[in-house]
Amino acid sequence: MPHPSIVILTGAGISRESGLATFRDADGIWATVRIEDVATPRAFARDPARVHGFYNARRRALADPAVQPNAAHHALVELERRWPAPVLVVTQNVDDLHDRAGQRNLIHMHGELARARCRLCDAVTEWREDLSTDTACPACGRTGGMRPHIVWFEEMPMQMEAIGAALDACGLFVSIGTSGNVYPAAGFVAEVRGRARTVELNLERSAGTTMFDEAIHGPATVVVPGFVRRLLDAA
Numbered sequence: 001m002p003h004p005s006i007v008i009l010t011g012a013g014i015s016r017e018s019g020l021a022t023f024r025d026a027d028g029i030w031a032t033v034r035i036e037d038v039a040t041p042r043a044f045a046r047d048p049a050r051v052h053g054f055y056n057a058r059r060r061a062l063a064d065p066a067v068q069p070n071a072a073h074h075a076l077v078e079l080e081r082r083w084p085a086p087v088l089v090v091t092q093n094v095d096d097l098h099d100r101a102g103q104r105n106l107i108h109m110h111g112e113l114a115r116a117r118c119r120l121c122d123a124v125t126e127w128r129e130d131l132s133t134d135t136a137c138p139a140c141g142r143t144g145g146m147r148p149h150i151v152w153f154e155e156m157p158m159q160m161e162a163i164g165a166a167l168d169a170c171g172l173f174v175s176i177g178t179s180g181n182v183y184p185a186a187g188f189v190a191e192v193r194g195r196a197r198t199v200e201l202n203l204e205r206s207a208g209t210t211m212f213d214e215a216i217h218g219p220a221t222v223v224v225p226g227f228v229r230r231l232l233d234a235a
């Protein structure tokens with residue numbers, strides 16, 4: 001198949017060189033705070049102020065002008081624009097660096113830091129400020145219902161049907177900057193193996209490296225542009 005449709009899964013590693021922490025590296029987010037305390041529905045029910053504080057800090061970090069899309073984000077936008085078949089980026093990341101780089105065919109399967117959701121009316125609103133239990137919903141006006149528009153552990157990731165359809169149709173699956181520890185994303189490569197060519201681009205071997213036809217290890221800002229150039233030169 002000369003120009004297969006492409007599905008690209010990205011994780012925190014693609015944003016690392018933009019200055020955002022990953023989760024499971026030695027200096028990662030889960031080295032300083034416990035998932036059970038800030039990233040589950042029970043944590044939010046138990047202590048909403050603590051959960052809001054965790055995401056407010058990450059939303060502020062994302063607003064830092066020094067945090068910009070990097071060469072890896074831009075390479076994926078060029079691939080989407082120049083590849084003669086569909087390219088879908090499915091990101092586990094809740095930062096908006098793919099969006100700001102100009103990626104159009106993009107699914108945030110774990111939600112987005114820059115959005116808030118009202119549990120009382122389900123409205124999802126772009127949100128760049130701090131959130132608290134006192135925040136009034138811009139849609140229904142009520143307070144007490146606003147939460148980060150983030151998929152917590154034990155919650156269903158977003159747009160799984162669209163992701164499944166794209167995986168079924170793709171001829172090339174590329175995993176970038178993810179440790180392969182969290183399902184269902186970590187299971188995508190097993191879903192497409194044998195039907196699609198599978199490639200891992202990561203700083204180092206991941207938990208799923210052996211599942212891939214090819215693994216290219218190095219920093220995303222080096223290996224992703226190089227991989228995209230190789231694809232487009234052969235297109």
Ligand code: APR
Nearest residue numbers: 011012013016022023024092177178179182202203219220
């Ligand atoms: N370039 C490429 N890869 C990198 C870089 C870099 N500069 N720096 C780190 N990495 C790699 C690490 O080697 C690691 O394999 O990125 C991966 C990051 O893995 P995690 O920290 O586990 O992040 P991720 O895989 O995105 O986590 C998945 O887990 O906590 C949940 O919801 C959260 O979306 C997140 C999910």
